[in-house]
Amino acid sequence: MVIQDHPKIRDWVLTQGTPTLFLSQDSIREAHRTLKAALPEVGLYYAVKANSTEAILKIWQEQEGYFDLCSLNEVDQVSALGVPPEHCIFTHPIKSPDTLKRVWQFGIRTFVADNPTELKKLLPFGKELQLLIRMAMPNRDALSDLALKFGILDETELLQMFRQAHRGGVRHLGLCFHCGSPAEDPRVMQEALVRSRNLVEKLAQEGIVLKTIDIGGGFPHYEENRSAEIMQYVAQFREALDWFANRGFALLAEPGRYVAGPAMVLATQVIGHAHRGGKPWYYLDDGLYNSLSGQLYEQARYPIGLLNPREGPAKPSVLAGPTCDSVDVIGMDVPLPPLQLGDVLLFSGIGAYSSECASTFNGFPKTPIVSITPEQP
Structure with a gap:
């Protein structure tokens, strides 16, 4: 079972908070x-x-x-x-x-x-x-x-x-x-x-x-x-x-x-919301300078899901990271339903060349990694 589909993923996110990298x-x-x-x-x-x-x-x-x-x-x-x-x-x-x-x-x-x-x-x-x-x-x-x-x-x-x-x-x-x-x-x-x-x-x-x-x-x-x-x-x-x-x-x-690739999933939440250029912008508490650095170094793209699915038609949306830097834009046309502050997104397949290449740019600490054991409740 891939970790983002585990029946306990919601409990783990609730316990650990965001951003967190979960390692299976x-x-x-x-x-x-x-x-x-x-x-x-x-x-x-x-x-x-x-x-x-x-x-x-x-x-x-x-x-x-x-x-x-x-x-x-x-x-x-x-x-x-x-x-x-x-x-x-x-x-x-x-x-x-x-x-x-x-x-x-x-x-x-x-x-x-x-x-x-x-x-x-x-x-x-x-x-x-x-x-x-x-x-x-x-x-x-x-x-x-x-x-x-x-x-x-x-x-x-x-x-x-x-x-x-x-x-x-x-x-x-x-x-x-x-x-x-x-x-x-x-x-x-x-x-x-x-x-x-x-x-x-x-x-x-x-x-x-x-x-x-x-x-x-x-x-x-x-x-x-x-x-x-x-x-x-x-x-x-x-x-x-x-x-x-x-x-x-x-x-x-x-x-x-x-x-390492399939072994980790990133849980990150929406901390800001704006409309710019006719699109909704959602600002997350993790981004390109941290766990999503693989997009910068390898042009990697990670599957995105919602911890709690939202209703409504998917629209081209922008996802951005938390740093005060315009490079920190995760995606410009990501199909997403309307999101709210606190909604948690899951980026899967992010275990290789992601956290390893992360930085503490702009004073943001590296995202913690939580290792999930087979018997963990």
């Missing part, structure tokens, strides 16, 4: 169960950057226990939970020398590079280093096309990076890529795996053996029928993935959006 622990567990069923041979490293809420990290620690980290703060978070370093990978392609040193001291041995400068930083760490070279996989249809910033697109350059790493003494080499987030079209993953196989075969002819393939994250999040949807998604590239699995490659993935 069951949703996190379901995400692990369905993704593991679809990718049983793949180690699932939760991408902490999607949502670093401690409750999510603890649940994932109980389920899979592997984490994908990109900053010292994320390392500190999982370390405080007692996560062993061998259960972590550090996948940021660019690292300061101090960051690299401290992450290595923590005990992480798997790192990523996508350029010769970064490779030079990593080579001194010797034979313990487990190095993934990042291949660029453009996806212009994704909200976040990570190939714009990271990865090597040219095959000749990729091969040269592997040769340099091999000559430098790295004995545990692998390939990683990210198909963008969300990667709605599984054919992009299929293409990435085909490209990966071609690279693996060419390098093998030179005596350079790759041992690991990291297929990244960006799996679309599904709020309903998750098991069937992710199974259907993976089926589109299953044969290409099996080629690696059947040859003993260590397979990794970095799910973030799929895990």
